Amino acid sequence: MFWLARPPYWQWLAAAAVLAAALYLDLTGPPTERYPFVAASVEAGEAVVVEWRDVPRGVLPPRGDTSGVAGRALAAGTPLVDGVLEPAAAVPPDWWAVTIELPVSASAGGEVMITTRAPDLEVAGIVVTPSTTSSFGSLSPGLVAFPPDHAPAIANALSEHRATILVRP
Numbered sequence: 253m254f255w256l257a258r259p260p261y262w263q264w265l266a267a268a269a270v271l272a273a274a275l276y277l278d279l280t281g282p283p284t285e286r287y288p289f290v291a292a293s294v295e296a297g298e299a300v301v302v303e304w305r306d307v308p309r310g311v312l313p314p315r316g317d318t319s320g321v322a323g324r325a326l327a328a329g330t331p332l333v334d335g336v337l338e339p340a341a342a343v344p345p346d347w348w349a350v351t352i353e354l355p356v357s358a359s360a361g362g363e364v365m366i367t368t369r370a371p372d373l374e375v376a377g378i379v380v381t382p383s384t385t386s387s388f389g390s391l392s393p394g395l396v397a398f399p400p401d402h403a404p405a406i407a408n409a410l411s412e413h414r415a416t417i418l419v420r421p
């Protein structure tokens with residue numbers, strides 16, 4: 253007389269617990285964290301565009317700072333771990349920064365010399381942001397910091413095409 257026997261409550265409860273655990277694990281997925289990657293290829297000294305992706309937690313080392321410029325050529329999709337980026341050069345106090353189309357060999361923190369005609373000047377500056385080339389080959393201007401007493405003359409000479417830019421290799 254099996255109809256008088258007690259129903260298997262413990263078996264039903266165990267089956268429900270297994271189903272609930274499987275559903276929970278399926279919906280939550282593996283633990284992930286947001287991690288910065290290079291969005292587009294860059295050369296050394298160029299600013300990096302950051303793309304955030306979900307990666308499994310613990311696969312990559314703890315992320316570092318995402319500000320700065322590339323310390324070396326970086327391909328798109330490279331994770332931004334410590335040591336990949338270098339700090340960007342800062343404008344010294346009281347100096348002025350001027351936008352200039354720089355040679356591609358200029359890098360952030362590097363030194364440039366600007367010579368002008370009428371008035372004759374030779375002024376050293378610090379590259380804050382190097383010029384970058386787009387995928388179409390056009391050159392975007394960089395940013396160079398100059399001492400306050402020479403910055404207006406440099407800006408005027410550059411706008412009137414009376415300046416020559418020298419880059420220290």
